[in-house]
Amino acid sequence: MSILKEEHFIGKVTQKALITKGDLVLIARDVDDESIWELPGGRLNLDEVPAAGLRREIFEELGVRVSVGDIIYTEQFHHTRDNIQGLLLVYRVTLPDEHADFTLASDEVAEVKWISKSELDNQTIYDDCYRALVDHFDKA
Numbered sequence: 001m002s003i004l005k006e007e008h009f010i011g012k013v014t015q016k017a018l019i020t021k022g023d024l025v026l027i028a029r030d031v032d033d034e035s036i037w038e039l040p041g042g043r044l045n046l047d048e049v050p051a052a053g054l055r056r057e058i059f060e061e062l063g064v065r066v067s068v069g070d071i072i073y074t075e076q077f078h079h080t081r082d083n084i085q086g087l088l089l090v091y092r093v094t095l096p097d098e099h100a101d102f103t104l105a106s107d108e109v110a111e112v113k114w115i116s117k118s119e120l121d122n123q124t125i126y127d128d129c130y131r132a133l134v135d136h137f138d139k140a
Contacts, residue, residue: 009076011085015054016041016129017093018072018136024114025133027123028061031110033081038129039090040112054091062112063103067094073132090132 016039019026027037042057044050051068058066069092079086102112115123117137125133 009085009087011076011087012079012082013044013050013087013089014041014079015044015050015057016088016090016132017054017058017066017068018090018132019066019093019095021095021098021114023116023140025116025136026112026114027125027129027133028112029110031106031108034110035124037123037125039132040109042108050089051091054093058093061105061109063105064095064100067096069093073135075128075131077128086128088128088132 017026018039026040028040029037040058040061041054042061044053048056054068055066058064071089072092073088073090075088077086077088078084104110104112117140120130120133120137
C-alpha cells in the first residue's frame, strides 16, 4: 500500500483525428487562434460514446463522415487558455473517400492542409498535437 496520497485526474477529454493520405497528415487551424495548427477534432461531450463523439466533431468541422479506428496516442496536458487539465486521445481515422471535398465549419475551422514529415517542424502546432505527429511519423 502506498503512503502517497493519490490525486485523480479531473479534466476534459480532447479527441483528435489522425487522418492520412499516403505519407501526408491532415492538420487544421482553429478560427479562435489562426496562428497555430492542430489535428482536427474536439472535446467529448457528457454521456457520449468516444468514437461517436469524434465522428460528430469531424463531421461538424470538416463536413465528412469518417471511420474511427484505434487510439494511437494519449497524453495528459494542461490547457493554458482554459486553465484546465486535459486528456488527449488521438485516433487513427480514415476517410471513406480520400478525394472527398471538405466543407469547413466557418465558426470552427479557418483552414486545413496536408503536411509531410519534412514539413512538420515548419508549422506552429500545439505541443500535444506536435508530439502525437512526431510519434506517428517516427513509427511510419
